[in-house]
Amino acid sequence: xxxxxxxxxxxxxxxxxxxxxxxxxxxxxxxxxxxxxxxxxxxxxxxxxxxxxxxxxxxxxxxxxxxxxxxxxxxxxxxxxxxxxxxxxxxxxxxxxxxxxxxxxxxxxxxxxxxxxxxxxxxxxxxxxxxxxxxxxxxxxxxxxxxxxxxxxxxxxxxxxxxxxxxxxxxxxxxxxxxxxxxxxxxxxxxxxxxxxxxxxxxxxxxxxxxxxxxxxxxxxxxxxxxxxxxxxxxxxxxxxxxxxxxxxxxxxxxxxxxxxxxxxxxxxxxxxxxxxxxxxxxxxxxxxxxxxxxxxxxxxxxxxxxxxxxxxxxxxxxxxxxxxxxxxxxxxxxxxxxxxxxxxxxxxxxxxxxxxxxxxxxxx
Amino acid sequence: xxxxxxxxxxxxxxxxxxxxxxxxxxxxxxxxxxxxxxxxxxxxxxxxxxxxxxxxxxxxxxxxxxxxxxxxxxxxxxxxxxxxxxxxxxxxxxxxxxxxxxxxxxxxxxxxxxxxxxxxxxxxxxxxxxxxxxxxxxxxxxxxxxxxxxxxxxxxxxxxxxxxxxxxxxxxxxxxxxxxxxxxxxxxxxxxxxxxxxxxxxxxxxxxxxxxxxxxxxxxxxxxxxxxxxxxxxxxxxxxxxxxxxxxxxxxxxxxxxxxxxxxxxxxxxxxxxxxxxxxxxxxxxxxxxxxxxxxxxxxxxxxxxxxxxxxxxxxxxxxxxxxxxxxxxxxxxxxxxxxxxxxxxxxxxxxxxxxxxxxxxxxxxxxxxxxxxxxxxxxxxxxxxxxxxxxxxxxxxxxxxxxxxxxxxxxxxxxxxxxxxxxxxxxxxxxxxxxxxxxxxxxxxxxxxxxxxxxxxxxxxxxxxxxxxxxxxxxxxxxxxxxxxxxxxxxxxxxxxxxxxxxxxxxxxxxxxxxxxxxxxxxxxxxxxxxxxxxxxxxxxxxxxxxxxxxxxxxxxxxxxxxxxxxxxxxxxxxxxxxxxxxxxxxxxxxxxxxxxxxxxxxxxxxxxxxxxxxx
Ligand SMILES: Nc1ncnc2c1ncn2[C@@H]1O[C@H](COP(=O)(O)OP(=O)(O)OP(=O)(O)O)[C@@H](O)[C@H]1O
Ligand SMILES: [Mg+2]
Numbered sequence: 012x013x014x015x016x017x018x019x020x021x022x023x024x025x026x027x028x029x030x031x032x033x034x035x036x037x038x039x040x041x042x043x044x045x046x047x048x049x050x051x052x053x054x055x056x057x058x059x060x061x062x063x064x065x066x067x068x069x070x071x072x073x074x075x076x077x078x079x080x081x082x083x084x085x086x087x088x089x090x091x092x093x094x095x096x097x098x099x100x101x102x103x104x105x106x107x108x109x110x111x112x113x114x115x116x117x118x119x120x121x122x123x124x125x126x127x128x129x130x131x132x133x134x135x136x137x138x139x140x141x142x143x144x145x146x147x148x149x150x151x152x153x154x155x156x157x158x159x160x161x162x163x164x165x166x167x168x169x170x171x172x173x174x175x176x177x178x179x180x181x182x183x184x185x186x187x188x189x190x191x192x193x194x195x196x197x198x199x200x201x202x203x204x205x206x207x208x209x210x211x212x213x214x215x216x217x218x219x220x221x222x223x224x225x226x227x228x229x230x231x232x233x234x235x236x237x238x239x240x241x242x243x244x245x246x247x248x249x250x251x252x253x254x255x256x257x258x259x260x261x262x263x264x265x266x267x268x269x270x271x272x273x274x275x276x277x278x279x280x281x282x283x284x285x286x287x288x289x290x291x292x293x294x295x296x297x298x299x300x301x302x303x304x305x306x307x308x309x310x311x312x313x314x315x316x317x318x319x320x321x322x323x324x325x326x327x328x329x330x331x332x333x334x335x336x337x338x339x340x341x342x343x344x345x346x347x348x349x350x351x352x353x354x355x356x357x358x359x360x361x362x363x364x365x366x367x368x369x370x371x372x373x374x375x376x
Numbered sequence: 377x378x379x380x381x382x383x384x385x386x387x388x389x390x391x392x393x394x395x396x397x398x399x400x401x402x403x404x405x406x407x408x409x410x411x412x413x414x415x416x417x418x419x420x421x422x423x424x425x426x427x428x429x430x431x432x433x434x435x436x437x438x439x440x441x442x443x444x445x446x447x448x449x450x451x452x453x454x455x456x457x458x459x460x461x462x463x464x465x466x467x468x469x470x471x472x473x474x475x476x477x478x479x480x481x482x483x484x485x486x487x488x489x490x491x492x493x494x495x496x497x498x499x500x501x502x503x504x505x506x507x508x509x510x511x512x513x514x515x516x517x518x519x520x521x522x523x524x525x526x527x528x529x530x531x532x533x534x535x536x537x538x539x540x541x542x543x544x545x546x547x548x549x550x551x552x553x554x555x556x557x558x559x560x561x562x563x564x565x566x567x568x569x570x571x572x573x574x575x576x577x578x579x580x581x582x583x584x585x586x587x588x589x590x591x592x593x594x595x596x597x598x599x600x601x602x603x604x605x606x607x608x609x610x611x612x613x614x615x616x617x618x619x620x621x622x623x624x625x626x627x628x629x630x631x632x633x634x635x636x637x638x639x640x641x642x643x644x645x646x647x648x649x650x651x652x653x654x655x656x657x658x659x660x661x662x663x664x665x666x667x668x669x670x671x672x673x674x675x676x677x678x679x680x681x682x683x684x685x686x687x688x689x690x691x692x693x694x695x696x697x698x699x700x701x702x703x704x705x706x707x708x709x710x711x712x713x714x715x716x717x718x719x720x721x722x723x724x725x726x727x728x729x730x731x732x733x734x735x736x737x738x739x740x741x742x743x744x745x746x747x748x749x750x751x752x753x754x755x756x757x758x759x760x761x762x763x764x765x766x767x768x769x770x771x772x773x774x775x776x777x778x779x780x781x782x783x784x785x786x787x788x789x790x791x792x793x794x795x796x797x798x799x800x801x802x803x804x805x806x807x808x809x810x811x812x813x814x815x816x817x818x819x820x821x822x823x824x825x826x827x828x829x830x831x832x833x834x835x836x837x838x839x840x841x842x843x844x845x846x847x848x849x850x851x852x853x854x855x856x857x858x859x860x861x862x863x864x865x866x867x868x869x870x871x872x873x874x875x876x877x878x879x880x881x882x883x884x885x886x887x888x889x890x891x892x893x894x895x896x897x898x899x900x901x902x903x904x905x906x907x908x909x910x911x912x913x914x915x916x917x918x919x920x921x922x923x924x925x926x927x928x929x930x931x932x933x934x935x936x937x938x939x940x941x942x943x944x945x946x947x948x949x950x951x952x953x954x955x956x957x958x959x960x961x962x963x964x965x966x967x968x969x970x971x972x973x974x975x976x977x978x979x980x981x982x983x984x985x986x987x988x989x990x991x992x993x
Binding site: 096117 | 889892893896897911
């Protein structure tokens with residue numbers, strides 16, 4: 012069991028491993044506790060094992076090692092129709108030979124629900140996603156977004172406590188996707204259901220979730236609320252993966268008063284907040300968000316700054332995006348707000364850049 | 377959650393602009409009133425115009441194939457359909473006889489009058505010259521046995537029949553002996569001159585005979601007979617008309633003309649003297665009683681049945697083949713069923729239908745799991761399995777069928793194994809149990825078949841062979857040369873035609889549907905039955921149609937393993953095509969088969985819907 016569960020542990024992955032072929036582990040030592048009513052997102056690059064985790068939870072794959080508990084019971088001990096897990100598949104998996112209403116009433120039929128009650132629930136579930144008039148149509152007669160709504164309401168119609176969604180918005184265009192993100196989140200909050208949501212779209216993860224589990228190579232790299240994930244990435248993978256990020260390579264010179272002095276590979280010095288480095292001499296990758304970089308800063312005498320050359324200036328409306336060459340890195344981005352007095356930097360200009368030590372994180376190399 | 381109006385503008389269905397959906401919506405709206413194109417013509421019209429050109433181009437591209445299909449596929453079918461009703465041969469060979477028979481009152485029980493026999497003589501004489509009488513005999517033999525030999529026998533003797541007249545004319549004057557003299561009498565001067573000038577080494581160049589003016593009016597029968605004779609010699613035989621002597625038919629025609637008062641007194645052409653002498657002499661000639669002469673050849677000619685048959689099959693089109701194909705016959709009294717012991721086709725059709733359905737059913741039962749495995753196994757094993765499924769296609773049909781003979785015969789592999797099994801301890805214990813169970817099943821099946829027969833109007837013992845264990849089951853089973861053999865071998869041979877369409881449909885059913893169903897709480901069986909199976913039905917439909925249509929027309933396998941009880945209608949068709957040469961009947965049987973298949977196809981479309989048939993994708 013996990014030692015310090017932050018929640019009531021409605022769904023628990025306890026040291027779960029999974030291998031398909033007996034040679035490589037697709038999921039390596041997964042520990043995760045999801046509270047009731049939580050919206051948890053699994054975010055990670057393709058092939059990182061998100062779907063595998065979901066499938067193990069749904070019972071379509073078995074864990075090679077470890078336990079998955081649902082409400083305290085090992086999942087393997089619960090027969091499928093008693094699990095009460097709703098599922099939305101990436102391509103919706105609406106049954107093509109049934110009408111929308113029949114699709115929705117299917118999970119109720121297999122629960123031997125009476126006809127009147129079924130119709131009542133189907134109608135309510137369809138109304139919830141504003142698809143009330145489409146009950147008589149076949150899935151093929153609906154647009155992608157409509158199918159998506161139906162898939163959602165089908166996963167919810169039998170009132171499951173837990174709903175799994177595997178990239179449910181993957182096939183939709185951006186505008187519709189944003190709209191649906193909002194709707195899904197609203198419905199989940201209204202119904203108080205627990206949602207495990209899989210995506211590799213970080214914006215989606217950040218806007219919808221209570222907590223996000225960042226997957227890489229079968230491991231959770233960081234599990235945190237969205238703001239914490241963005242502001243305080245625990246390692247360089249998370250820092251890279253979430254949001255835009257500048258990195259510079261170097262060696263720790265010294266750590267003093269919670270501030271690390273980093274000697275970059277070109278010899279210049281800069282301050283950073285040590286996260287997972289512990290002693291002088293460690294290689295490190297420092298990470299700074301583009302909007303936290305200051306140009307020609309006024310940080311006090313003791314602060315370190317870096318020399319930079321402007322390579323490109325892009326006007327983006329609300330922000331200016333300036334690409335700089337810093338310590339041999341040609342892809343150093345700085346974002347500045349479009350203010351009336353904001354200076355537009357011409358390519359070729361030499362500037363100084365700097366930042367507050369707490370905004371820059373010294374991470375593993 | 378957004379309200380309804382927000383969804384209206386941002387909903388998935390509601391983009392403004394030229395989306396395909398919007399185009400459809402516009403088209404729907406077009407029903408309200410015509411939408412006009414930019415130049416003011418109705419949109420539909422200008423769309424049609426735009427499409428016509430591309431259609432035409434597409435048609436040109438497929439034209440060679442279309443022609444090929446029409447020539448090799450449609451045309452033979454049309455020909456077959458036509459053959460099943462076509463009956464020109466009687467009217468073509470015996471035109472005068474058929475015409476003369478119009479006046480015959482068959483109810484009297486007497487053969488027709490002398491004039492009819494004379495017409496028969498004329499027709500037969502020509503037919504014998506053209507050697508058409510034996511074919512006619514064979515044709516009529518389908519309807520009345522004995523006709524073939526009657527015509528053959530009469531053919532041999534009919535040539536002598538009119539020689540009485542020939543002899544008398546020749547005795548009267550040697551002039552009549554000679555073909556040259558006849559030509560000079562009957563032909564025009566210009567034709568005679570042309571014959572003179574004709575270089576006989578050029579066979580095809582013989583000047584066609586031309587009748588002298590006025591002769592046809594004076595000696596109508598002679599003119600017709602001579603014309604026929606000349607034409608036959610020149611065109612069909614391709615012999616020199618100058619070297620031939622006229623048929624006996626011509627002499628009897630001349631006799632007829634002269635005795636029936638042909639006025640030769642005003643005649644001034646060649647051979648006036650001979651003609652007038654003959655005209656004066658004919659009254660003293662000995663005549664021929666055609667009826668007696670024919671009856672003399674074979675007394676069947678006095679039998680009204682023969683004449684009834686000839687008259688019945690006189691018209692150019694006949695439903696006789698079709699009646700025959702459904703065990704009926706045409707009698708002078710009307711259409712009636714054939715005698716019990718001659719009825720075979722309805723039984724055969726019925727058997728073909730029931731067995732084809734049984735084979736289709738077996739193929740579904742056996743093919744479905746295999747197709748499912750194919751679609752769901754990992755690629756490597758699936759490929760291996762696919763090779764096994766396709767393996768039969770690499771062996772000859774005959775080899776496969778013969779292999780079943782080896783397997784199933786009395787001393788074959790299956791029976792040997794069974795006998796061995798009965799001799800083991802397990803067999804000795806299980807045999808009585810199995811026998812009992814089998815008998816229950818057999819009893820039930822027999823009852824079903826019996827009721828089925830009863831419902832379809834067949835009363836009596838059941839004609840289905842099932843496994844029968846004698847007493848304790850040591851008897852060897854009759855697995856071949858009966859219905860069982862045909863069903864086993866045909867199921868095996870047609871199985872791939874069920875598996876392949878089923879597989880190609882199943883391969884397109886993503887496994888995620890089953891998962892979805894299970895995630896919603898369905899048991900394995902419910903998920904299969906409610907979600908997977910309905911989606912595989914199009915495959916079953918396609919496979920069934922394929923197997924059924926192939927089965928219903930199969931004939932090699934039933935021929936080899938079917939014995940007498942397990943053959944299909946197609947075996948009879950093949951027999952009529954290649955052995956009895958009764959193509960009309962074969963065509964009628966084939967047409968009925970075609971109609972039955974089309975009918976079933978229609979019924980299938982009605983019940984299942986032909987859109988629900990998928991061969992893949
Ligand atoms: N049925 C399977 N058999 C063997 N290997 C598999 C199977 N399913 C997935 N894998 C492998 O397991 C790894 C994780 O796959 P998984 O589907 O969980 O990734 P994912 O995180 O969902 O990726 P994506 O974002 O692309 O959906 C991949 O390397 C994949 O190749
Ligand atoms: Mg996935």
